[in-house]
Amino acid sequence: MSILTTAGILYVLISESAGFFSQVSLVEFFTDTEWTPLFSEKHYGILPLLSGTLLTTAIAIAVALPIGLTVAIYLNQYASKKVRSTVKPLLEILAAVPTVVYGYFALMVVTPFLQKIFPEMAGFNALSAGIVMGIMIIPIISSLSEDALFAVPRSLREASYGMGATRFQTSFKVLVPAASSGIIVSVILAISRAIGETMIVAIAAGQQPNFTFNPLVPIETITTYIVQVSMGDVEHGSLGYQTIFAAGITLFAFTFILNNISFWVKKKYQEKYE
Amino acid sequence: MSDGIKHRRPLSDFSLGDKPGVNWNRVKDKAFRYFGIFCTAFGLIALAIFLMDIVIRGIGRINWSFLSGMPSYLPEKAGILPAITGTLWVLVLTAIISIPIGVAAGIFLEEYGKKNRLARIIEINIANLAGVPSIIYGLLGLEIFSRMFGMGNSILAGSSTLALLILPVIIVATRESIKAVPGSLREASFGLGASKWQTIWMQVLPASSGGIVTGVILALSRAMGETAPLIIVGALAFVPFVPDSPMDEFTVMPIQIFNWVSRPQQGFIINSAAAIIVLLLVTFVMNGVALYFRNRWQKRVKW
Numbered sequence: 139m140s141i142l143t144t145a146g147i148l149y150v151l152i153s154e155s156a157g158f159f160s161q162v163s164l165v166e167f168f169t170d171t172e173w174t175p176l177f178s179e180k181h182y183g184i185l186p187l188l189s190g191t192l193l194t195t196a197i198a199i200a201v202a203l204p205i206g207l208t209v210a211i212y213l214n215q216y217a218s219k220k221v222r223s224t225v226k227p228l229l230e231i232l233a234a235v236p237t238v239v240y241g242y243f244a245l246m247v248v249t250p251f252l253q254k255i256f257p258e259m260a261g262f263n264a265l266s267a268g269i270v271m272g273i274m275i276i277p278i279i280s281s282l283s284e285d286a287l288f289a290v291p292r293s294l295r296e297a298s299y300g301m302g303a304t305r306f307q308t309s310f311k312v313l314v315p316a317a318s319s320g321i322i323v324s325v326i327l328a329i330s331r332a333i334g335e336t337m338i339v340a341i342a343a344g345q346q347p348n349f350t351f352n353p354l355v356p357i358e359t360i361t362t363y364i365v366q367v368s369m370g371d372v373e374h375g376s377l378g379y380q381t382i383f384a385a386g387i388t389l390f391a392f393t394f395i396l397n398n399i400s401f402w403v404k405k406k407y408q409e410k411y412e
Numbered sequence: 413m414s415d416g417i418k419h420r421r422p423l424s425d426f427s428l429g430d431k432p433g434v435n436w437n438r439v440k441d442k443a444f445r446y447f448g449i450f451c452t453a454f455g456l457i458a459l460a461i462f463l464m465d466i467v468i469r470g471i472g473r474i475n476w477s478f479l480s481g482m483p484s485y486l487p488e489k490a491g492i493l494p495a496i497t498g499t500l501w502v503l504v505l506t507a508i509i510s511i512p513i514g515v516a517a518g519i520f521l522e523e524y525g526k527k528n529r530l531a532r533i534i535e536i537n538i539a540n541l542a543g544v545p546s547i548i549y550g551l552l553g554l555e556i557f558s559r560m561f562g563m564g565n566s567i568l569a570g571s572s573t574l575a576l577l578i579l580p581v582i583i584v585a586t587r588e589s590i591k592a593v594p595g596s597l598r599e600a601s602f603g604l605g606a607s608k609w610q611t612i613w614m615q616v617l618p619a620s621s622g623g624i625v626t627g628v629i630l631a632l633s634r635a636m637g638e639t640a641p642l643i644i645v646g647a648l649a650f651v652p653f654v655p656d657s658p659m660d661e662f663t664v665m666p667i668q669i670f671n672w673v674s675r676p677q678q679g680f681i682i683n684s685a686a687a688i689i690v691l692l693l694v695t696f697v698m699n700g701v702a703l704y705f706r707n708r709w710q711k712r713v714k715w
Contacts (some may be wrong), residue, residue, distance in 0.1 A: 143576055144537055147548060150555040205451045212448025227703070229455055234630075234699050236637025238666040239688050242673050243462045246469075246681065276455050304441035327543065334545020336640035337666070341673055361547050361640065368550075368644045382644075386551045390544065397543040401536060 154383035173347040186347035190357035195332040197268025206279025214287040233277040241341030244270035262344030265353035275328040286320020326400040330393045336361035470685030487679025494651040495668035505571035518586025542580040549577045550644025565646035568658040578631040585627020589620035622709020626702045633698035639666035
C-alpha cells in the first residue's frame with residue numbers, strides 16, 4: 139500500500155509535469171525570474187516561487203532553531219522532572235493546532251503588531267508568516283532534540299560534571315556535540331515541514347510571485363500557488379493546470395531529498411552508538 | 413536520565429574553595445537557565461495570546477444560529493452547519509477507509525513480515541511518506557481519485573485522499589504498540605496451543621489496543637485540521653446545503669475558516685474567529701481523549 143502510494147505520487151507528478159515540460163523548457167523553468175502562468179503574457183520561471191518558499195522557511199528556522207534548541211537543553215539539563223513532564227506535552231499542543239488557525243494568527247495578530255515596528259510593511263508579507271511558522275515548528279525541534287540529548291550516555295555527563303563543569307559547559311561542550319546528529323535530524327525535519335507548509339503562507343504571505351528576499355513585501359510560495367490555482371477555474375489538461383504539478387514535483391524533490399538526508403544521518407548515528 | 417542527574421548536582425553548584433570575585437562560568441550557567449525559561453515561556457505565551465485573541469474576538473458570535481445556519485454573503489447571517497457536517501462526513505469516511513488498512517498493515521509488517529531487504533525498503537518508504545507535504549497528497553488525490561476514479565469533488569474523493577495521508581501515522585502507531593507487547597505473552601499463548609491468528613486476535617491486539625487507539629485519534633485529529641489537500645481535491649468554499657451522501661460536494665471547517673479570513677469585511681473575520689473556537693475545541697478534545705487513553709493504557713499495563 140505504501141509502495142503504491144509512493145508510486146502513485148511519482149506517477150501523477152511525473153506524468154502531468156512531463157506535459158508541462160514538453161512545452162516549457164527546463165532552462166526557462168529554472169532561470170526565468172517571472173512566474174505569470176495565469177496572465178496573458180506568460181512566464182514560467184520557478185525562481186520567484188522558490189525564493190518565496192526559501193525566504194519563509196529561512197525565517198521560520200531562524201525563529202525555531204535557537205528557541206527550540208534552548209528549550210530542549212533547558213528541559214533536559216535544568217528543569218525539574220515535573221516541569222519537564224508538564225511543559226513537553228504543552229509545547230506539543232503547538233504542533234496539534236490546525237495550520238489554518240496559524241494563518242489567522244499571522245494575519246490578524248502578528249502582522250498588525252509588526253506593522254507598529256515596521257510601518258512600511260505590507261499587509262501580506264513573508265516576515266509574519268515565517269515567524270508564525272517558526273512558532274509552529276518549535277515543538278518539532280525541541281521534542282526531537284530533547285530525545286536526542288536524553289539518549290546521550292550518562293557516563294559522558296558524569297565525566298563532565300566530575301571535571302567541575304557547569305551545566306552550561308556540559309550542555310554545549312559535551313551534550314550538544316554528542317547529540318548533534320539527532321539535533322540535525324530534527325532541524326531537517328523542521329525545514330522539510332516548513333517548505334511544505336501551505337495554509338499559513340497562503341493566508342498571510344500574499345499571492346504575488348516576487349523574486350525578492352525582502353521579508354516585508356508580499357510573496358508567493360510554491361504551495362500557495364498550487365492552492366491559488368486550485369481555487370480558481372483552470373481547465374483540466376491545460377498548461378495552466380499542469381503548472382501545479384510542475385510546482386508540486388519541485389516541492390516533492392526538495393522534501394524528498396531532505397527526508398532522505400535525515401534518514402541517512404539517523405542511520406549513521408545509530409550505528410555509532412550501538 | 414535527567415532525573416538521575418538531579419540527585420547529583422554538578423560540582424560547580426557547590427562552593428568548593430571559591431576564589432574571590434565573580435565566577436563567570438557560573439554566571440553564564442545561571443543566565444542560560446533564565447534564557448531557557450524565557451524561551452520555553454515564549455512558545456506557551458504566544459499560544460496563550462493567540463487563544464485569547466481568538467476567544468475575545470469570536471466568542472460573542474457563537475450561538476445556535478451560527479452553528480446551525482447556512483453560509484451567506486452577509487456575515488451576520490452566515491452559519492457553519494454545512495462545514496460541520498462536511499467535517500463529520502469526511503472524518504467518518506476517512507476513519508472507515510484508513511483504520512482497517514492501517515491496522516492490518518501494521519500487524520502484518522510486525523507479526524508476519526520478515527526482516528529482509530524488502531521490509532527495510534518498506535520501512536524507509538513509510539517514514540518518507542510521513543514527510544511528504546500534505547499538499548502533494550492533494551495533487552495525488554486530484555489526479556487519481558477525482559479524475560481517474562471519477563469521484564469528482566465529492567466527500568469520498570476528499571476522504572480517500574486524507575486516508576492516504578494519515579495511513580503512515582496509523583501504521584507506525586500500530587507497529588510501535590504491537591512491538592511493546594512482550595514476547596512472553598505470545599509464547600504463553602502459543603504454549604496453550606493457540607494458532608498465530610488466535611494469538612494476534614485475542615492476545616496481542618487487546619494488549620496493544622490503547623496505543624493503537626491513541627495513534628488513530630491523533631491521526632484523525634490531524635486529518636480534521638488539514639486544509640490544503642481538500643482544497644486541491646476541489647472542496648468548495650461556498651456550500652449552501654447539507655451534504656447527505658458521500659458523493660456530494662462539500663466543504664469542511666478549515667476551508668470555511670480560510671475562506672472567511674481571506675475576506676476584507678470585519679464581520680467575516682469575527683466569523684472565522686468563532687469557527688476557529690469550534691474547530692480548536694474539537695481538536696483539543698480529541699487530543700485530550702487520546703492522551704487519556706495513552707495514560708490509562710500505560711498505567712494499566714505493567715509487564
